[in-house]
Amino acid sequence: DGGITQSPKYLFRKEGQNVTLSCEQNLNHDAMYWYRQDPGQGLRLIYYSQIVNDFQKGDIAEGYSVSREKKESFPLTVTSAQKNPTAFYLCASSMGVRGPYEQYFGPGTRLTVT
Amino acid sequence: AQSVAQPEDQVNVAEGNPLTVKCTYSVSGNPYLFWYVQYPNRGLQFLLKYITGDNLVKGSYGFEAEFNKSQTSFHLKKPSALVSDSALYFCAVRGPPSLDSGAGSYQLTFGKGTKLSVIP
Numbered sequence: 001d002g003g004i005t006q007s008p009k010y011l012f013r014k015e016g017q018n019v020t021l022s023c024e025q026n027l028n029h030d031a032m033y034w035y036r037q038d039p040g041q042g043l044r045l046i047y048y049s050q051i052v053n054d055f056q057k058g059d060i061a062e063g064y065s066v067s068r069e070k071k072e073s074f075p076l077t078v079t080s081a082q083k084n085p086t087a088f089y090l091c092a093s094s095m096g097v098r099g100p101y102e103q104y105f106g107p108g109t110r111l112t113v114t
Numbered sequence: 115a116q117s118v119a120q121p122e123d124q125v126n127v128a129e130g131n132p133l134t135v136k137c138t139y140s141v142s143g144n145p146y147l148f149w150y151v152q153y154p155n156r157g158l159q160f161l162l163k164y165i166t167g168d169n170l171v172k173g174s175y176g177f178e179a180e181f182n183k184s185q186t187s188f189h190l191k192k193p194s195a196l197v198s199d200s201a202l203y204f205c206a207v208r209g210p211p212s213l214d215s216g217a218g219s220y221q222l223t224f225g226k227g228t229k230l231s232v233i234p
Contacts, residue, residue, distance in 0.1 A: 042204065042226040058221065089155055097220040100146040100165045105157030
C-alpha cells in the first residue's frame with residue numbers, strides 16, 4: 001500500500017453523524033481519488049482531485065464531501081445525507097488524471113454506521 | 115460510456131496449473147487497461163497495464179495479460195499458480211483523454227472482481 005495512509009482502519013458511527021476519513025500520500029502525486037467498495041460491486045468513484053483546491057464529482061458523490069487544501073491530503077466526509085454509508089472506503093493517488101497512470105491505493109477504512 | 119465485464123465471480127485452480135482470469139471491456143477509442151489485486155481487508159495493488167504496443171504485457175509476481183482488440187479482451191494469466199495468488203482480482207479500463215472530454219473521461223471503470231482460489 002506504500003506511500004498512502006488512511007486512518008482509521010475501522011470506524012463506527014451512529015446514524016445522523018457526519019464522519020471524516022483521512023487520506024495522506026507522500027508520493028508527490030497531483031491526483032487523488034476516493035472510492036467506495038461494496039461486496040460484489042467493484043469500486044465506485046466518489047470524488048477525485050486533479051490538483052490542490054480542485055475536485056470533481058464521481059459517479060456516487062451524493063452525501064459525500066471532500067477538500068484538497070494540501071497536495072498530500074484529501075479527506076472525505078461522509079454526511080448524514082448519505083443513505084447507506086456502511087462500506088469499505090479506499091483512497092488512491094496517481095501522477096495525474098490525463099495520462100495512462102496507474103493508481104496507488106491506501107489500505108482502506110471500513111466504516112460501519114448503525 | 116465505458117464498461118468492464120469480468121464474467122466469472124470465482125475461479126478455482128490447482129497449485130502449479132496455469133490460471134486465467136477473464137476481462138472484456140467497452141470504450142470509445144484506444145483503451146488503457148489495468149489489472150489490480152486485492153487481498154482481504156487491504157487496498158488494491160497494481161499488477162500491470164496496457165497502453166499501446168505489444169499485446170502481451172508482463173507485470174508483477176509473474177502475471178501477464180494479453181490484449182486482444184478484436185475480442186475487446188484483456189485476460190490475466192500466469193503459467194503456474196501459487197496458493198499465495200489467492201485473492202480478488204479487478205480489471206479496469208479508461209478511454210484516452212481528448213480536448214473536449216468532460217471530467218468523467220478521466221475516470222477508471224472497474225469490473226466487479228473475480229475471486230481466485232488456488233487449491234494446494
